[in-house]
Amino acid sequence: MESSLKYWKEASRVRIALPSKGGSLDSPVNDKSTESEYFLIYNIRAGNGKIVANRYKGLSRMGSKVVQMLKDNDSQAVITFDVGQTYDTLKSDSVGIFAVESKDPTENLKKFKDDKSRKM
Numbered sequence: 001m002e003s004s005l006k007y008w009k010e011a012s013r014v015r016i017a018l019p020s021k022g023g024s025l026d027s028p029v030n031d032k033s034t035e036s037e038y039f040l041i042y043n044i045r046a047g048n049g050k051i052v053a054n055r056y057k058g059l060s061r062m063g064s065k066v067v068q069m070l071k072d073n074d075s076q077a078v079i080t081f082d083v084g085q086t087y088d089t090l091k092s093d094s095v096g097i098f099a100v101e102s103k104d105p106t107e108n109l110k111k112f113k114d115d116k117s118r119k120m
Helices: 005-009 062-072 084-092 105-113
Strands: 015-020 038-043 048-053 075-080 096-099
Touching: 015 105, 038 062, 038 105, 062 075, 062 084, 075 105, 084 096
Parallel strands: 015 075, 075 096
Antiparallel strands: 015 038, 038 048
16 A cells, blocks of 8 residues: 555645535535535645635536646645546546545544555
8 A cells, every 4th residue: 555654744745635515624525526616725734724616617527627726736635535537637647546534524634644544
């Protein structure tokens, strides 16, 4: 299993993206990544995050556009239930993909920081 530590211990700034069901930092994780209305972009080192609206939801070829949006927000990894057709795009852009363990974003971030996230 590839370590999540690779993504945050070797970088000066690491941001993790989680698809979110709401517009707050404690909103539950959404089941679908690219169809999510929001993304929580969390800075592991700084210990803070922000919510970014998914302006590509419902558009054609939204997967590649969402991946670019996450990269524009300096996300080096995504924690998600399912990436669907965006898997290859994420991998080719060197974005780490980790499985969601819970609907609670705080629990997922803790597992990531503790190197207990499952790599997809």
